[in-house]
Amino acid sequence: MSRFDPAVFAAIVGEPHVVTDADAARRFLTDWTGRRTGRADAVIRPRSTGEVAAVLTACRGRGIAVVPQGGNTGLVGGSVPADGDRPTIVLSTERMTDVGTPDPVEMCVGVQAGATVAAIEAAATSVGAHFAVDLASRDSATAGGIVATNAGGVHVVRHGGTRAQVLGIEAVLADGSVLRRWNPLRKDNVGYDLPGLLAGSEGTLAVITGVLFALVERPGQTAVAMVAIDSIDEVFALVAAVRTAGLTVEAVELMTKAGVRLVVESGSRPALAGESAFQVLLEVSGAEPAQRLADVLDTVGVADAVVEDGPARALWELREKHTEVIARASATVPVKLDVAIPRRGMGGFVAELDVWAPSEPYPCRPIVFGHAADGNLHVNLLDIPDEEQSAAAELMLAKVVERGGSVSAEHGVGRDKAAWLERVRDSADVAAMRAIKHAWDPEGLLNPGVLFV
Ligand SMILES: Cc1cc2nc3c(=O)[nH]c(=O)nc-3n(C[C@H](O)[C@H](O)[C@H](O)COP(=O)(O)OP(=O)(O)OC[C@H]3O[C@@H](n4cnc5c(N)ncnc54)[C@H](O)[C@@H]3O)c2cc1C
Structure with missing residues (x-):
C-alpha cells in the first residue's frame, strides 16, 4: 500500500497545488532534453518556506522521497525522479518566485528559490547593479537550481560561478528544520561554510527555499567581437592580449564551424563572411571598448572578425541558440x-x-x-x-x-554521471561526501540516485 496520501499534502499547500493528474504532472516528470522520464505520486507546489518544512516533515514520517525541482532546465537528469515504485514526490518551487528589494549599499538581493535568473537580473538592474550569473536558460532556471548545481554560465571568467555569488541561504533540512544564514557580510568566518556546501549539492542535502545573492557593478560600456580562429590555442593568446590592453574580459565563448553552420541554417544571420574552424565570441568592458578591442585584434593579426557595441544580441544569438538547434538537428x-x-x-x-x-x-x-x-x-x-x-x-x-x-x-553529476563519482574521486573523498550526506539526510529521502548511485 502506498504511503502517499494526497490529503496530507493538500492540507499543507492547498488542493490545487498537489498535482496527481498524469497530464498535468508530465512536464515535471520529463527533463529538458526529453531523455529522462520518471514517476512520482504527486508534484507538490508550496508557496513558502513554512510549507516546504511541513511537506518535508510529512515525507520523513512516511518514508517518501523528495525530488526538488526549479526550472527543470538541468541537463544531467537530477531534476526528475527515477522510474521506480518508491513513494516519491517532486517538490516544485515554481510558486516561490518572490524577489526582494535589492540593496544598493550592501550590494545584494534576497530571493525565493523559484525566482528566475532573468527576474534576479531585472531586480539588480533596477538599482543600477548586475547579477553575475547569466546563462541561456535564464528565463526558466531558478535561484535554487543554479545554487544546487553551482551553475557556471557565461561570466565565470569574470566573476566566478554561482557559489561565489551566495552570501546567505535559507534551506529546509530533511527533518523539516529550517537552516537560515542571511547576512550580507562579505567576511564571516564563523564555522563551516554551509551555504557553500549547499552550492553544488544537487538537491541531495536540503531543499533551498531562499538565497541572498551578492550583486556586482554593471560593466558599463561593453563591446562584443566574433573572431575567426584556426586553433583553440589562439583563444588564450587573444584573451591575454585583450587583458594586456587594459580591457576587462566579460565572456569568452567558443563555437565550431559545424555548430555555427547549424545555427545559421536555423535562420540566424552569420557574423563573418568566411567559415573558419572555430569562432570565438569575446565580450569586453572598459573605456571605448569597441575601438580598443578592434585595435587589439588588428595588432594580433586576426584575419576575420567583427566588433560591435554591446549588448550585440545578434552575435550572442549565434552562441546561445546552439543548445536548441543541436536538439532539433x-x-x-x-x-x-x-x-x-x-x-x-x-x-x-x-x-x-x-x-x-x-x-x-x-x-x-x-x-x-x-x-x-x-x-x-x-x-x-x-x-x-x-x-x-x-x-x-x-x-x-x-x-x-x-x-x-x-x-x-x-x-x-545528477543521475547521468552518478556512476562516475567513485571513479574520479578517491576513496577518502567519497567517504567524506557520503558522511555528509548521511549526517544531513540519514534516511536517504532527498533526491535518491542523484550524485550517489
Ligand atoms: C539552453 C540551456 C542553456 C544552459 N546553459 C547553462 C550554462 O551556461 N551553465 C550552466 O551551468 N548550466 C546551463 N544549463 C543547465 C541548467 O540551466 C542549469 O543547471 C541550472 O542551474 C538549472 O536550474 P533549474 O532551476 O532549471 O534547476 P532544475 O533543473 O530544476 O534542477 C537542477 C538540480 O538542482 C536541484 N534543485 C533545483 N531546485 C532546488 C532547490 N530549491 N533546492 C535544492 N535543490 C534544487 C534539482 O534537484 C536538480 O538536482 C543550461 C540549460 C539549458 C536548457
Whole structure:
C-alpha cells in the first residue's frame, strides 16, 4: 500500500497545488532534453518556506522521497525522479518566485528559490547593479537550481560561478528544520561554510527555499567581437592580449564551424563572411571598448572578425541558440556531456573527437561549444541510437579523464554521471561526501540516485 496520501499534502499547500493528474504532472516528470522520464505520486507546489518544512516533515514520517525541482532546465537528469515504485514526490518551487528589494549599499538581493535568473537580473538592474550569473536558460532556471548545481554560465571568467555569488541561504533540512544564514557580510568566518556546501549539492542535502545573492557593478560600456580562429590555442593568446590592453574580459565563448553552420541554417544571420574552424565570441568592458578591442585584434593579426557595441544580441544569438538547434538537428536525443579540460589540452581533445566521433564503434556527428576561458566544453554527440548512448558517453568521459579533465564542469553529476563519482574521486573523498550526506539526510529521502548511485 502506498504511503502517499494526497490529503496530507493538500492540507499543507492547498488542493490545487498537489498535482496527481498524469497530464498535468508530465512536464515535471520529463527533463529538458526529453531523455529522462520518471514517476512520482504527486508534484507538490508550496508557496513558502513554512510549507516546504511541513511537506518535508510529512515525507520523513512516511518514508517518501523528495525530488526538488526549479526550472527543470538541468541537463544531467537530477531534476526528475527515477522510474521506480518508491513513494516519491517532486517538490516544485515554481510558486516561490518572490524577489526582494535589492540593496544598493550592501550590494545584494534576497530571493525565493523559484525566482528566475532573468527576474534576479531585472531586480539588480533596477538599482543600477548586475547579477553575475547569466546563462541561456535564464528565463526558466531558478535561484535554487543554479545554487544546487553551482551553475557556471557565461561570466565565470569574470566573476566566478554561482557559489561565489551566495552570501546567505535559507534551506529546509530533511527533518523539516529550517537552516537560515542571511547576512550580507562579505567576511564571516564563523564555522563551516554551509551555504557553500549547499552550492553544488544537487538537491541531495536540503531543499533551498531562499538565497541572498551578492550583486556586482554593471560593466558599463561593453563591446562584443566574433573572431575567426584556426586553433583553440589562439583563444588564450587573444584573451591575454585583450587583458594586456587594459580591457576587462566579460565572456569568452567558443563555437565550431559545424555548430555555427547549424545555427545559421536555423535562420540566424552569420557574423563573418568566411567559415573558419572555430569562432570565438569575446565580450569586453572598459573605456571605448569597441575601438580598443578592434585595435587589439588588428595588432594580433586576426584575419576575420567583427566588433560591435554591446549588448550585440545578434552575435550572442549565434552562441546561445546552439543548445536548441543541436536538439532539433539530431536524429536521436543528443548525448550531451559538459566537461572541463586543462586549457593546453583542449585543442588536442577536440581534434581527437573529430577523428573518433565519425568512426566506430559509435559513429556520430560531434558538435562542441563552450565557455572556452574556463576550459569548459559542451560536447554534443548527434545521431547515436538510443541503445548505444550510454556506452558512447562512457567512452567519451573516459577520454576526458585520461586528459586530466573533469566529467562535470558546471552542470553537476545528477543521475547521468552518478556512476562516475567513485571513479574520479578517491576513496577518502567519497567517504567524506557520503558522511555528509548521511549526517544531513540519514534516511536517504532527498533526491535518491542523484550524485550517489
Ligand atoms: C539552453 C540551456 C542553456 C544552459 N546553459 C547553462 C550554462 O551556461 N551553465 C550552466 O551551468 N548550466 C546551463 N544549463 C543547465 C541548467 O540551466 C542549469 O543547471 C541550472 O542551474 C538549472 O536550474 P533549474 O532551476 O532549471 O534547476 P532544475 O533543473 O530544476 O534542477 C537542477 C538540480 O538542482 C536541484 N534543485 C533545483 N531546485 C532546488 C532547490 N530549491 N533546492 C535544492 N535543490 C534544487 C534539482 O534537484 C536538480 O538536482 C543550461 C540549460 C539549458 C536548457
